[in-house]
Amino acid sequence: xKTNLMLAILVTAVTTLCYxxxxxxxxxxxRVIVFERVASAxxxxxxxxxxxxxxxxxxxxxxxxxxxxxxxESFFALMFMxxxxxxxxxxxxxxxxxxxxxxNLPSTEMAKRCVxxxxxxxxxxxxxxxxxxxxxxxxxxxxxxxxxxxLEWSQIxxxxxxxxxxxxxxxxxxxxxxxxxxxxxxxxxxxxAFYCSSVLFFGGITYSVSLLAVACWGAAWLAxxxxxxxxxxxxxxxxxxxxxxxxxxxxxxxxxxIYAFSFVAFVEVFLSQDRTLSSKxxxxxxxxxxxxxxxxxxxxxxxxxxxxxxxxxxAPLHELITNILYRVGGTNDAGSKVDIxxxxxxxxxxxxxxxxxxxxxxxxxxxxxxxxxxxxxxxxVWLFILKLLRQPEQFRELGTAFVGFLLVLAPxxxxxxxxxxxxxxxxxxxSRYVFVFAGxxxxxxxxxxxxxxxxxxxxxxxxx
Numbered sequence: 001x002k003t004n005l006m007l008a009i010l011v012t013a014v015t016t017l018c019y020x021x022x023x024x025x026x027x028x029x030x031r032v033i034v035f036e037r038v039a040s041a042x043x044x045x046x047x048x049x050x051x052x053x054x055x056x057x058x059x060x061x062x063x064x065x066x067x068x069x070x071x072x073e074s075f076f077a078l079m080f081m082x083x084x085x086x087x088x089x090x091x092x093x094x095x096x097x098x099x100x101x102x103x104n105l106p107s108t109e110m111a112k113r114c115v116x117x118x119x120x121x122x123x124x125x126x127x128x129x130x131x132x133x134x135x136x137x138x139x140x141x142x143x144x145x146x147x148x149x150x151l152e153w154s155q156i157x158x159x160x161x162x163x164x165x166x167x168x169x170x171x172x173x174x175x176x177x178x179x180x181x182x183x184x185x186x187x188x189x190x191x192x193a194f195y196c197s198s199v200l201f202f203g204g205i206t207y208s209v210s211l212l213a214v215a216c217w218g219a220a221w222l223a224x225x226x227x228x229x230x231x232x233x234x235x236x237x238x239x240x241x242x243x244x245x246x247x248x249x250x251x252x253x254x255x256x257x258i259y260a261f262s263f264v265a266f267v268e269v270f271l272s273q274d275r276t277l278s279s280k281x282x283x284x285x286x287x288x289x290x291x292x293x294x295x296x297x298x299x300x301x302x303x304x305x306x307x308x309x310x311x312x313x314x315a316p317l318h319e320l321i322t323n324i325l326y327r328v329g330g331t332n333d334a335g336s337k338v339d340i341x342x343x344x345x346x347x348x349x350x351x352x353x354x355x356x357x358x359x360x361x362x363x364x365x366x367x368x369x370x371x372x373x374x375x376x377x378x379x380x381v382w383l384f385i386l387k388l389l390r391q392p393e394q395f396r397e398l399g400t401a402f403v404g405f406l407l408v409l410a411p412x413x414x415x416x417x418x419x420x421x422x423x424x425x426x427x428x429x430x431s432r433y434v435f436v437f438a439g440x441x442x443x444x445x446x447x448x449x450x451x452x453x454x455x456x457x458x459x460x461x462x463x464x
Contacts, residue, residue: 004234008241008291012298015245019299020306023092023138026145037148039116090310092141093303139209139250160208167215168193174222175271182270185447189439192364210247210256217243218263225273237291240264244295248303257296258433261411262440264288269404270447277400285407327422338420344413347423347434368438372409375445376402386457394455401451405444412437 147156172190176183221239224231243264247257268284269277300320307316330338348366379402386395412433416423 004237004291005294007234007238008294009298011238011241012245012295013302015242015249015295016299016302016306019138019142019245019249020089020093020303022142024089026142027092029145029149033149034145037153040152090307093307093310139213142249143209143212160212164208164212164215167212167219170219171215171222174219174226177226178222178271179275181450182447185443185450188442188444188446192368192439192442193435210250211259213250214243214247214256214260214263217246217260221267222271225267225271237288240288241291241295244292244297245299246295248296248299258411258415258436261289261292262408262436264292265404265407265410266440266443269400269407277397277404279400281400282403282407285404327419329421332421332424338424340417340420343420343423344416347416365434365438368434368441371445372437372441375441375448376406379448382455386455389457391457394457398455401444401447405440408440409437 143160144156147159151159168190172183172186175186221236221243224236224239243260247260250256265285268288269281272281304317304320308314330340332338348369379398383395383399383402386398415433
């Protein structure tokens, strides 16, 4: 245990330093190039061209950025306007939050004015009515900025979106190799993930970057399990710790940490290395969750140690603690109490808006709540029957799978309940996480259908 923790600390410290250097290098990209690329994208209609780019313009069109990327586009343009130059390394680490004085000024309008303005106008912050630098989207910066010197914005968009899609396909292929039945059932997850997520369906870049990160990590983890020789648990735990730091690097993006946390539980239960299900699987879930969180939270800690060392001030640490307390608070800005259960329900209710009126997405998500409830009730009853019929093997395997199913689901509602205030304020933006909930429900439904005969009572039950 001590050796594992020491190695986890080493992994966390080294990777955080690497990420800090990567961000610093990304921030050194010439801002003139950035604005030229974004301005040309607005000029020829590449940005905000269509709500559904695949359907309207076709796969080969350059008009492929959708309205879902308005926020990302605005941040991308604005964060360079107000980036400090006195201490570039510190500025590359600070996350920061933006605040507009004129709340009626849409962020997309600000971005359009920004890319069309002269360098002198961009330097005048009073023109833009922004009193503090906007949030820096670290993953977007580190991935897009170096590429933007050589590619057009639309090319980067397709590169990241298509890469994300094929990495999800690679994960599915790896699962098919490890366990064909689980792989077939996993299709029930990938289809809702594609159609329920405003990330993949709309072809946007802002959130695809973070999903690309988690998909790369997931594919690499499953590759470890596909090796022809056994991999020690210690190496696997260090890789899971690395996953926490890797996604902490992208932690200001979207729902990637929710997907990753659920993915850990899915792998440890349904891709069991000994092909059997028992309490050992559940123990591995909690052990892996611990090291993933150790890497995730540890990276935040080490990053702020760097910030404190460079800035010589405790102000960034105070800002971090204040924001954490604000997000986990149970009272919103209007002074109303945020109920921990109603905030979960609200995500599904508001997904109708996030779906941009596409009823199929709304139906898939909301139906999953009903299907999940029915599944939970039916499996619970069947477990009781197996217990009465003295079927210990079937009871153990189905029981472990059922608990595993609940653990894969758990990160979604737990995230809403823990960060109640944040979830209440940003219903529209965080509701994309429910695709993990919907996908998990449909996965378990298909998995049960494929394994149904394995859980039928035997004529001659084993002696208890």
